[in-house]
Amino acid sequence: MDFELAEEHRMLKDLVARFVRDRLIPLEGVILDRDAKGQPVSLTKEELAPVDEASKALGLWGLDAPEDVGGADLPMVAMVGVYEEMGRTITPYVLPPDSPNLRMLMATVNEAQRAQYLAPYVAGEAISAIAISEPGAGADPAGMITKAVRDGDDWVIKGRKIWISKASYADFTVTMAVTDAEKGARGGISAFLVDKGTPGFNVLRAIPMIGGQTTYEVVYEDCRIPGSKLLGKEGEGFAPMQTRLSTRRLQMGIWGYALAERALDMMVEHAGQRVTFGQKLSDRQAVQWWVADAATKIHACRLMAYDVAWKIDQGRDVRSEISMLKVFGTELAWEVIDNAMQAFGAMGMTKELPLQFMASQVRTMRIYDGPSEVHRWVIARNRMGLKR
Numbered sequence: 295m296d297f298e299l300a301e302e303h304r305m306l307k308d309l310v311a312r313f314v315r316d317r318l319i320p321l322e323g324v325i326l327d328r329d330a331k332g333q334p335v336s337l338t339k340e341e342l343a344p345v346d347e348a349s350k351a352l353g354l355w356g357l358d359a360p361e362d363v364g365g366a367d368l369p370m371v372a373m374v375g376v377y378e379e380m381g382r383t384i385t386p387y388v389l390p391p392d393s394p395n396l397r398m399l400m401a402t403v404n405e406a407q408r409a410q411y412l413a414p415y416v417a418g419e420a421i422s423a424i425a426i427s428e429p430g431a432g433a434d435p436a437g438m439i440t441k442a443v444r445d446g447d448d449w450v451i452k453g454r455k456i457w458i459s460k461a462s463y464a465d466f467t468v469t470m471a472v473t474d475a476e477k478g479a480r481g482g483i484s485a486f487l488v489d490k491g492t493p494g495f496n497v498l499r500a501i502p503m504i505g506g507q508t509t510y511e512v513v514y515e516d517c518r519i520p521g522s523k524l525l526g527k528e529g530e531g532f533a534p535m536q537t538r539l540s541t542r543r544l545q546m547g548i549w550g551y552a553l554a555e556r557a558l559d560m561m562v563e564h565a566g567q568r569v570t571f572g573q574k575l576s577d578r579q580a581v582q583w584w585v586a587d588a589a590t591k592i593h594a595c596r597l598m599a600y601d602v603a604w605k606i607d608q609g610r611d612v613r614s615e616i617s618m619l620k621v622f623g624t625e626l627a628w629e630v631i632d633n634a635m636q637a638f639g640a641m642g643m644t645k646e647l648p649l650q651f652m653a654s655q656v657r658t659m660r661i662y663d664g665p666s667e668v669h670r671w672v673i674a675r676n677r678m679g680l681k682r
Contacts, residue, residue, distance in 0.1 A: 297600070299375065303368075306357075307375030313352060317345050318385040322648055325385055325506070330645040335506030336386055345387060350418070355390045359416040360400060363408065370544075370603040377545050378596075381552030384651045386506070390418035393545065395468060398424070398538035402485065402526030411466060411487060423464035425455035425488075425512060426535065432457065433668045435470065435535065436479035440514060442471035442486060449486060449524065451494070451517040457662075461510035462497050465490050469514070470535055473528055485531035487523040494518060505654035539663050540613065543620040544602060546659045550623030551595040553652050554630035558588045560649070561634040568637075575637060584633040591626045598622060614676045617669035620659075625666060627656040 299307070325335050337345070349355065358373050359365025373393070380389065399412050399422075414420040431437035440453025451471050461467060467488045474482030488495050494517030501509045526534055562585060565575035575581045598619050605612045631653045635642035642649055660666055674680070 299371070303372040303375060306368075306372060307379060309352060310354065310376050310379040313349060313354065314379050314383050317348050318383040318387055321345075321385045322383065326645055326648060326651065329506050329651060334508070342387075346390075346418070349389055355418055356416045357389065358393055359391065359396055360412075363413040363416045365416050370606040371600060374548060374599050374603045377548040378552045378599075381545075381549030382556045384648050384655065391415045392422070394538045394541040395422045395424055397541050398468065398485075398534045399525075401534045401537055402531075406522065407487065407525065414465075420465040421460055421463065423458055423460040423467040424538065425458050425461070425467050425469045426539075427457045428454060429456050433665055436483075436532075438470060438472060438483070440469075440471045441475075442469075442473050442484060445518070447521045448518050449521060451486065451488070451514040451519065453514050454498075454511070455514070456511045457501070457509045458512055459507070459509055461512050462500065463490075467495070467512075468525060468538075470531055471514075477529060479532045481529040483532045483535070484528050485525040485534060486519060487525050488514075488517065488519060489523075492517060492519060503658060505651065505658050507658060536613075540616050542663045543616050543669075544599070544606075546663065547595065547602075547616070547619035547623030548599050550620075550625075550627035550656065550659065551592045551599070553656060554588060554595075554623075554627040555592050557627075557631045557634040557649060557652060558585065558592065560647075561585065561588075561630075561637045564638055581637060584630075584637070588626075588630040588633070591622075592630075595619070595623050595626055614673050617664075617672045620664070621666045621669045621673075624656055624659045628653070628660065631656060 321337065321341065324341070328335050356365035357368050357376060358370070359367065361367045376389070380387075396415065399415065403412050411420070415422060426435050426438070428438050428440060431439065440451065440455060442449045442451045451469060453471065455469070458467070469486045469488045470483060471486060472478070472482055473484040476482065494515045496513045496515060498511040498513050501511060503509055525531070561581075562576075565581050565585070568575045598615070602612050602615045602619055605615065631649055635649050635653065638647065638649065641647060644650070
């Protein structure tokens with residue numbers, strides 16, 4: 295493996311870094327102010343429009359999407375740099391389209407769905423959500439009980455989903471449901487495209503989360519959809535769903551060390567200025583060790599991310615490595631941000647600095663798309679050759 299990025303991929307990383315610095319970080323004050331007031335932390339339409347315009351003009355849309363629907367078809371190695379730079383800010387913004395759902399659609403759509411769903415999604419003309427978790431099936435999606443039953447040429451979905459981002463305003467929601475209870479995860483789970491406004495698709499409630507996020511609970515009450523809305527093949531929805539989950543887990547590992555690096559930069563700058571009991575914090579061994587350990591672990595995590603990305607581009611099975619990256623990256627971020635907050639003292643506890651918001655974001659990442667404990671179990675099980 296060549297550890298030197300291709301010139302075009304390095305230039306892309308630098309371009310995204312400038313976009314984050316010039317367009318997203320200046321909006322952080324607005325986000326922190328809204329968070330302090332208990333208001334929604336999403337960007338308004340008026341704030342979002344110029345950001346979208348700028349990112350599109352820079353050619354940052356559809357980076358890892360197929361060329362035949364307007365994408366750049368970049369390899370995962372190139373996307374590591376993109377995710378890393380986007381992960382350094384607390385401003386909630388995603389370069390269209392969101393990679394996890396994109397990759398699931400890429401693996402499953404037929405020609406009609408390619409035109410109706412994938413192309414608009416890549417073009418930034420559609421917003422997607424995905425409904426996997428249920429009140430009794432979160433970390434173990436194989437335990438889902440939401441059912442989809444054939445009725446003539448249609449499918450009827452019944453059940454309940456929870457922790458769904460964007461469910462209230464997404465143009466379509468990829469819905470996972472059991473189509474053969476006996477087979478379960480081994481051939482009995484299918485994916486469906488449920489359009490916004492479909493009768494029986496009912497958003498039950500919004501659930502405020504830490505880190506300024508909101509998820510939703512949805513009830514499917516005899517939700518009837520045409521047979522053409524089956525995504526991929528019947529009973530073969532579990533593997534594409536795992537592709538989607540793996541992409542998000544990869545992102546979280548990268549966002550983790552990106553946030554850790556920003557917190558480290560803040561801590562280093564502060565330590566060189568703050569004097570206590572006649573000494574700068576930078577002269578104190580405890581702070582020096584925080585800095586040394588953070589720098590070492592960030593370097594290790596970045597290498598893990600590029601190793602995983604390179605293996606993905608080679609078509610290898612990286613499920614264990616992705617679990618390692620998600621655990622290591624998110625827990626690293628938690629440790630470094632906590633040390634940075636400690637170094638800042640009382641100021642680190644305020645909502646005037648982004649550290650507390652970063653900590654809240656990381657805390658959710660340690661749960662979303664599989665908690666650390668489940669990923670450690672997956673790693674150990676694979677390493678020890680144990681059956682599930």
